[in-house]
Amino acid sequence: MFRTALRNVLAHKARLLMTVLAVLLGVAFVAGTLVFTSTISDAYQKSSEKGFTNVDVAISPDDSDDKDNPGDAPKLSQSLLDQVTKLPGAESATGTVTGFAAIPDKDGKLVGDGFTSSGGNYFPSKDGKDARYTMKEGRGPTNVREVALDSRTADRADYEIGDSIDVSVDGPVLKQKVVGIFTTDDGNVAAGGSLALFDTRTAQKLYAEPGKFTGIELKAKPGTTQEALKAQVQKILPDRTEADTGEKLADDQAEEIKNGMSGMRTGMLAFAGIALFVGIFIIANTFTMLVAQRTKELALMRAVGASRRQVTRAVLIEATLVGAIAAVTGLLAGIGIGAGLRSLLNSSGATVPDGPLVITPTAVGASLFVGIVVTVLAAWLPGRRAAKIPPVAAMGSVHAPPSTRGMVVRNSIGALFAGVGIALVLAATTVDNGKLMMGLGAGLLMIGVFVLTPLLSRPLIAAAAPVLRIFGMPGKLARQNAVRNPRRTAATASALMIGLTLITGLTVIAGGIQNAIDKMARDSLKADYIVSMASMTPLAPEVGEKLEKQPEVEKSSPLRLSPSRIDGEKTDLAGVNGKAIGDLTKLEFTEGSFAGLGGNRVVVDKDLAEDRGWKVGSSLPTTFEDGKKSRLVVSGVYEGNVIISGVMIDNATLTPHVKDIADFQVLLKTKDGLSDDTKKSLEKALGDNPAIKVQTMDDVSNDIAKLINLMLNMLYGLLAMAVIVAVLGVVNTLAMSVFERSQEIGMLRAIGLDRKGIKRMVRLESLVISLFGGVLGIGLGVFFGWAAGELIGPSLGTYELVLPWGRMGLFLVLAALVGVLAALWPARRAAKLNMLAAIKAE
Known part of the structure; x- marks a missing residue:
């Protein structure tokens, strides 16, 4: 029977090719989807990774809730760095400063597409080198006009040692000279982002405060454990400061990345599941037709002495051979499809992190499962059915088509699935959290329609x-x-x-x-233009001040956020220009208006007002970011939305309490309205900086x-x-x-x-x-x-x-x-x- 099955496979080459192609397609679809999803997921994960190889203990500001002071925790001081450097278990300590830095190429386009562009400090030790970065060319920056670039950015933007470049941190352009090109294992850079290094004093001025750091990293002496070094550090830590071991930070980062990627992974797995379903479906369909076509052939084998079991086994042997060939070929084709989809996505202009092609054991296992196991299972039922047909009836083509009763049962099952699916989907639209119910209903409806398709x-x-x-x-x-x-x-x-x-x-x-x-x-919004950073990071207040002075600008308002505590609950205050905001927005008020906004009077959105029990005239005990207390009075309640909501306060009242003044947007209304000339004039006033976007609503x-x-x-x-x-x-x-x-x-x-x-x-x-x-x-x-x-x-x-x-x-x-x-x-x-x-x- 094995020889018969083998000869049968080879004797019908065209049929063999079509069958292998069907299985290959199913396998390639599954493998390609899994390779593509794993590659994209891995690339995004790598972009979020930060190496902790040389970090045994890290110190950082503790920004957890503080009842007395709603503002951010203070940055780390030079004196703390000096103290931890002298700890008996510390071999070295590095003060770190990080933030955003936009690097344009020679055509004025941002490298790293804005949101993946970062900046930091070069912190040389006694030997003049920073262990975190290896200089490929040149040296580290030593003054305010110098910068070092990662090698990937330098290659992409075609920068060399000695070139002058424009760097933007929070708006204004900084003219810098490239003095070094370095390599780094920073995941953000590996994923296609950029990294610019300044000398420590310049980085502190740009990202923190003079003499302050955003973090301190320690390396332990040989023989000192991470926990032992952490215990030494904790004895000298000031308030609102925390220390963690490198091992814990790596674990926390892995968990954070996992949680951040869960949505993408769920979506990708859903498509892998769809791929598996379609692949199985095509293979099962092919073998059902294939065995049906060979009914006479199988009946002849029965007539010359083959048993039912032998006929079924012959079909299964053939399916195994076909499945094995198609599984291997389909896996290779799927890997090619995954790589092709990645290239197609990049060529379409989408910003996707760089990374290697990822072929996981799951992809290989699923491909072999679909190719061999599913093929054999798909062939078993029609093979068994064909073997049951009496030889004389099969050779005479008198075997009956599916009975009416069988179709009625199939249609009844399909109608039941479809009806329950529709009911669940409709019910899900009436409840608050109906995602799970809708997903279940959609699955049942798809199955029901699939079963009913012959009837339809x-x-x-x-x-x-x-x-x-x-x-x-x-x-x-x-x-x-x-x-x-x-x-x-x-x-x-x-x-x-x-x-x-x-x-x-x-x-x-x-x-x-x-x-x-x-x-x-x-x-x-009624504003003609919205000005913001391309990276969605805060703007320097100088940007709003410069725009306000432009002759084309009629009304303007910077929007700045500041944490506060109102009625004992942490609440962000949105600072605006109280005199202009009414002309720049078109919000509907249920009580009061923007006319009363100024001094200690604020306007709040309706949902927040209902949640806190506020109304016009309500007095709100408030603790500002700097710890100072006051009472704000509600002068209006407006209909908020996902774009504008919260507590609005006049900037004249808010700004004195803000430690680091920064705007997340500037709204502008111009005298001549929207025009290309006006937009170009505003962009020119900002130095044609690609890191700043001057946008219309369109x-x-x-x-x-x-x-x-x-x-x-x-x-x-x-x-x-x-x-x-x-x-x-x-x-x-x-x-x-x-x-x-x-x-x-x-x-x-x-x-x-x-x-x-x-x-x-x-x-x-x-x-x-x-x-x-x-x-x-x-x-x-x-x-x-x-x-x-x-x-x-x-x-x-x-x-x-x-x-x-x-x-x-x-x-x-x-x-x-x-x-x-x-x-x-x-x-x-x-x-x-x-x-x-x-x-x-x-």
């Missing part, structure tokens, strides 16, 4: 009959072929349906979110769109594989269908249907099946998009369903294109069949 195929394909009649007899035959075997039609269309359901649903949700945020911003909307499109592009990249698999799945099904209907095609040729008509019949059948899957997928996607929007709506007040008609039309065209492309080879093969040989075919 008849009415939906019948709806295409008027169009198909235009093509004459080939069109009529195509419709009849598509509905003749509804299970095969449904199985072929389902892979495409799954891909388009996810693509459409994600597009609907993303469009609604983008529209909601855009509408919220436009409904909240610019803000475009930024939001870019962020959403980045996420969509990543998801589209994954789902594109589902569509590719669907295309090849349709090709596979049609090719097997043509093989199965060789006699029928020969008869059609014999009674007068020409080759062109045969080609048209197969193409139209493929087109109808693909459009059937496309319509189902888009319909389900819109439903899921609407349901998810109902969950999002309460937290995003301006959210409303936005149907992307253009993209949905494009998806339908894509489904049609899938059908056309998938039919090219099978149609050509059908047309080339010799009619006499086809009529005699078994």
